Amino acid sequence: xxxxxxxxxxxxxxxxxxxxxxxxxxxxxxxxxxxxxxxxxxxxxxxxxxxxxxxxxxxxxxxxxxxxxxxxxxxxxxxxxxxxxxxxxxxxxxxxxxxxxxxxxxxxxxxxxxxxxxxxxxxxxxxxxxxxxxxxxxxxxxxxxxxxx
Amino acid sequence: xxxxxxxxxxxxxxxxxxxxxxxxxxxxxxxxxxxxxxxxxxxxxxxxxxxxxxxxxxxxxxxxxxxxxxxxxxxxxxxxxxxxxxxxxxxxxxxxxxxxxxxxxxxxxxxxxxxxxxxxxxxxxxxxxxxxxxxxxxxxxxxxxxxxx
Numbered sequence: 001x002x003x004x005x006x007x008x009x010x011x012x013x014x015x016x017x018x019x020x021x022x023x024x025x026x027x028x029x030x031x032x033x034x035x036x037x038x039x040x041x042x043x044x045x046x047x048x049x050x051x052x053x054x055x056x057x058x059x060x061x062x063x064x065x066x067x068x069x070x071x072x073x074x075x076x077x078x079x080x081x082x083x084x085x086x087x088x089x090x091x092x093x094x095x096x097x098x099x100x101x102x103x104x105x106x107x108x109x110x111x112x113x114x115x116x117x118x119x120x121x122x123x124x125x126x127x128x129x130x131x132x133x134x135x136x137x138x139x140x141x142x143x144x145x146x147x148x149x
Numbered sequence: 150x151x152x153x154x155x156x157x158x159x160x161x162x163x164x165x166x167x168x169x170x171x172x173x174x175x176x177x178x179x180x181x182x183x184x185x186x187x188x189x190x191x192x193x194x195x196x197x198x199x200x201x202x203x204x205x206x207x208x209x210x211x212x213x214x215x216x217x218x219x220x221x222x223x224x225x226x227x228x229x230x231x232x233x234x235x236x237x238x239x240x241x242x243x244x245x246x247x248x249x250x251x252x253x254x255x256x257x258x259x260x261x262x263x264x265x266x267x268x269x270x271x272x273x274x275x276x277x278x279x280x281x282x283x284x285x286x287x288x289x290x291x292x293x294x295x296x297x298x
Contacts, residue, residue, distance in 0.1 A: 083235025
């Protein structure tokens with residue numbers, strides 16, 4: 001018997017653990033169980049467009065997982081901000097192919113969770129590639145001569 | 150007579166308006182009045198490192214503003230998530246040099262505000278450059294042959 005969706009994710013940490021677990025296992029159903037079923041959700045993959053709404057977000061993860069490759073994802077440097085009904089975790093994701101831990105890419109992610117009738121759900125995932133340690137850049141946008149911010 | 154700091158920013162929208170106003174005017178004091186005076190705050194400028202803590206964040210804005218250039222910043226496509234004591238706004242920033250509105254750069258930003266004893270303050274600003282419309286890319290990290298996310 002299927003576990004009722006309403007029993008999932010009693011805390012934001014539970015939702016975050018489920019998010020990264022689904023990500024590592026490339027499990028689309030588990031991934032989308034983490035997200036709020038809402039037109040307001042926002043997902044930005046590194047170098048990707050800003051996707052809004054459940055269907056667009058689902059389609060993006062389906063594309064990502066369709067490649068069949070699995071990744072090892074660890075998070076570090078967590079900063080958590082907790083309100084009643086809303087929680088934000090900013091993390092650094094360390095992403096690597098399994099068995100090749102030396103090939104780690106760092107991703108900055110801001111994850112937002114909302115307490116819904118079905119427990120805590122992700123409503124925003126904003127991810128962007130961290131600058132290379134060997135080539136730190138700050139405040140410049142590519143191909144722009146002026147300071148952006 | 151200086152306005153007491155405690156009277157600032159009765160709502161997250163007020164804090165956000167002050168943030169972009171300070172940004173446009175390159176006003177460091179006004180900018181840092183928006184931020185929570187905390188070691189936990191996080192600021193990621195486009196292509197920049199993840200900065201944590203008030204002093205590191207202040208230093209980054211001082212560098213940005215030291216160039217003397219001012220920018221026109223408009224926000225669009227706002228998605229707001231509100232909890233008691235915490236609020237998140239994801240926006241698209243349209244950044245342009247004054248008088249050159251045709252040279253607009255789009256930036257994705259996730260802004261997090263916390264209700265402190267001194268009113269609503271920014272605790273996280275995560276900004277990343279939007280992909281070029283003419284050259285959309287999705288899910289690939291630069292110089293990586295495998296899908297990241």
